[in-house]
Amino acid sequence: MVPFKRRLMITIGNLRHRYGANGSTGPVILDDVSLSLEKGEFVCVLGPSGCGKTTLLNLIAGFTTPSAGTLFFNGEKIAGPGPDRGVVFQEATLFPWLTVLKNVAFGLEQQGKKSCACTEAAMHYLELVGMAAHADAYPHTLSGGMKQRVAIARVLALEPDVLLMDEPFSALDANTRERLQKELLRLWGMFKPTVFYVTHSVEEAAFLADRVIIMGPAPQSIHADKHIELAHPRERFSPEMGEVIQALRRDLDTLPCCIGPMPPIKGEQQKGPLLCPSPELSERL
Amino acid sequence: MAKTILGKMLPFLIFLILWEGIAVTVQLRRHVAFPTPWEVAGTLASLLSGAQLSDAPIMRHVGDSLLRWVNGFGIASVIGIGYGLLAGWSKKLRDATLPILHILQLVPGLAWIPVAILCFGIGEAATVAMIAVTAFTPIALNVLSGVRQLDETLLRAARMMGANGRTLLIRVMLPGALPATLSGLRIGLGNGWRVLVAAEMIVGTGTGLGYAIIQARWTLDYQAAFACIGIICLIGLTVEQLIFKPLEKRTIDRWCLSSDGS
Numbered sequence: 001m002v003p004f005k006r007r008l009m010i011t012i013g014n015l016r017h018r019y020g021a022n023g024s025t026g027p028v029i030l031d032d033v034s035l036s037l038e039k040g041e042f043v044c045v046l047g048p049s050g051c052g053k054t055t056l057l058n059l060i061a062g063f064t065t066p067s068a069g070t071l072f073f074n075g076e077k078i079a080g081p082g083p084d085r086g087v088v089f090q091e092a093t094l095f096p097w098l099t100v101l102k103n104v105a106f107g108l109e110q111q112g113k114k115s116c117a118c119t120e121a122a123m124h125y126l127e128l129v130g131m132a133a134h135a136d137a138y139p140h141t142l143s144g145g146m147k148q149r150v151a152i153a154r155v156l157a158l159e160p161d162v163l164l165m166d167e168p169f170s171a172l173d174a175n176t177r178e179r180l181q182k183e184l185l186r187l188w189g190m191f192k193p194t195v196f197y198v199t200h201s202v203e204e205a206a207f208l209a210d211r212v213i214i215m216g217p218a219p220q221s222i223h224a225d226k227h228i229e230l231a232h233p234r235e236r237f238s239p240e241m242g243e244v245i246q247a248l249r250r251d252l253d254t255l256p257c258c259i260g261p262m263p264p265i266k267g268e269q270q271k272g273p274l275l276c277p278s279p280e281l282s283e284r285l
Numbered sequence: 286m287a288k289t290i291l292g293k294m295l296p297f298l299i300f301l302i303l304w305e306g307i308a309v310t311v312q313l314r315r316h317v318a319f320p321t322p323w324e325v326a327g328t329l330a331s332l333l334s335g336a337q338l339s340d341a342p343i344m345r346h347v348g349d350s351l352l353r354w355v356n357g358f359g360i361a362s363v364i365g366i367g368y369g370l371l372a373g374w375s376k377k378l379r380d381a382t383l384p385i386l387h388i389l390q391l392v393p394g395l396a397w398i399p400v401a402i403l404c405f406g407i408g409e410a411a412t413v414a415m416i417a418v419t420a421f422t423p424i425a426l427n428v429l430s431g432v433r434q435l436d437e438t439l440l441r442a443a444r445m446m447g448a449n450g451r452t453l454l455i456r457v458m459l460p461g462a463l464p465a466t467l468s469g470l471r472i473g474l475g476n477g478w479r480v481l482v483a484a485e486m487i488v489g490t491g492t493g494l495g496y497a498i499i500q501a502r503w504t505l506d507y508q509a510a511f512a513c514i515g516i517i518c519l520i521g522l523t524v525e526q527l528i529f530k531p532l533e534k535r536t537i538d539r540w541c542l543s544s545d546g547s
Contacts, residue, residue: 061441061445063441063444080444081441081444081445082445082447083445083446083447085445086445087441087442087445089438089441089442091438093436093438093439093441093442095439095443095457095460095461096540096541096542097460097461097463097536097540097542106443106446106448106456107446107447110446110447110448110452111447138539138540138541140540140541154446158446158447
């Protein structure tokens with residue numbers, strides 16, 4: 001039992017989360033979520049918007065505390081954010097007042113390293129993501145893809161056990177996105193962190209993940225939990241990939257979308273009262 | 286090139302023409318010696334070359350005023366920035382103290398005179414305290430709103446990397462709130478300068494530009510009074526050009542931070 005348990009990185013038990021001032025008044029966003037992530041696993045979380053994917057990520061990161069339930073990381077209760085769980089946000093969120101190099105060194109300095117050692121290590125990680133040539137540039141001079149590369153270098157430099165990624169490439173153009181997905185897989189192969197990757201793209205999940213968790217709106221928070229057996233590197237347009245994507249799509253299709261189930265479309269002449277803006281107007285009609 | 290220089294001089298020229306016009310009109314209508322720009326320039330030149338004003342050379346007045354102002358504004362900046370950062374960080378502190386600042390903000394600078402005299406007696410300390418109190422509120426409120434407008438994910442990123450407490454305040458909130466801080470310092474500087482000159486007129490500091498103006502008025506030396514007002518404007522312009530503009534260029538412009546704090 002013990003060696004098996006050690007492989008578990010994150011264990012989530014009966015987690016429940018509500019919005020609101022003290023987490024007890026607002027709407028329930030996560031209900032009874034139980035989940036465990038193994039060491040070195042690449043997990044993608046798919047689901048319609050508003051189903052709590054990002055909330056779950058923020059809870060694991062320690063930015064917010066759950067209303068109820070347990071949340072363990074490496075056998076310890078998660079009490080707050082820390083460098084052992086690196087986060088890559090949707091926007092790069094680099095510090096605009098620091099150069100690229102200093103942005104990466106910032107986290108290293110917090111670990112109490114000497115500044116020269118930090119600079120050296122930061123440069124190493126910038127080389128890994130291909131951004132060494134821009135070490136002295138300020139973030140506002142970089143493109144979105146370049147900023148996100150720096151954000152990844154900044155997190156890798158912390159040597160985290162877990163990489164939490166919140167739709168990190170969704171704001172980028174398709175070409176850059178695919179390049180960065182490949183590079184992410186390469187870096188994952190080098191460091192083998194556990195990756196918890198939130199996305200709304202079925203193709204992205206199928207290309208990246210070992211395991212896909214499909215979330216739905218509460219109370220049905222975890223809808224499906226599937227393993228993808230395809231070996232890396234994967235071919236984006238192979239028939240096997242097509243099958244995986246189709247299967248994921250079918251699962252997602254059974255979930256209500258953000259506005260709930262669509263009402264059946266009625267004939268033109270049947271104008272319901274809901275479509276009229278005011279009673280006076282409907283009288284005139 | 287010539288065009289840009291002309292363009293920059295234009296407001297100055299319009300101002301001089303207006304002044305000359307007003308001076309001539311007042312002289313004709315009211316038969317009093319309203320100083321013209323040329324007379325004031327002459328007085329200014331003689332003052333700068335060492336003529337005495339209220340028993341002291343003009344540079345003594347300028348120096349004393351600047352010293353009071355630097356002291357008061359320095360105290361206001363340190364306390365204002367420190368308070369703004371802490372109150373932006375801690376909701377408890379903010380809830381407990383922010384209404385006080387909103388009330389302080391409503392008190393006109395000169396209304397502090399009785400308070401300052403009661404606390405510190407007549408003299409330097411009272412003047413410095415008045416400057417500090419009037420400059421403090423805009424600085425503190427601007428720093429506070431700068432911190433509050435800071436992108437939450439930026440703070441989350443910093444905490445994720447292991448930053449907390451002092452590092453978060455000094456290395457993230459302080460630079461992040463810099464655009465708002467600079468505008469707060471600008472307002473504080475203006476407020477402090479105004480209240481300084483006014484306080485020197487009333488508190489009876491014995492030296493300083495405000496004191497010199499009021500003394501010149503008693504002795505009907507309006508040209509000297511106008512010259513002192515001119516010096517006050519010049520000092521303001523110099524501070525803007527030598528301190529604020531370069532500071533802005535080296536920070537906000539270089540980092541491309543917009544002034545709304547995002």
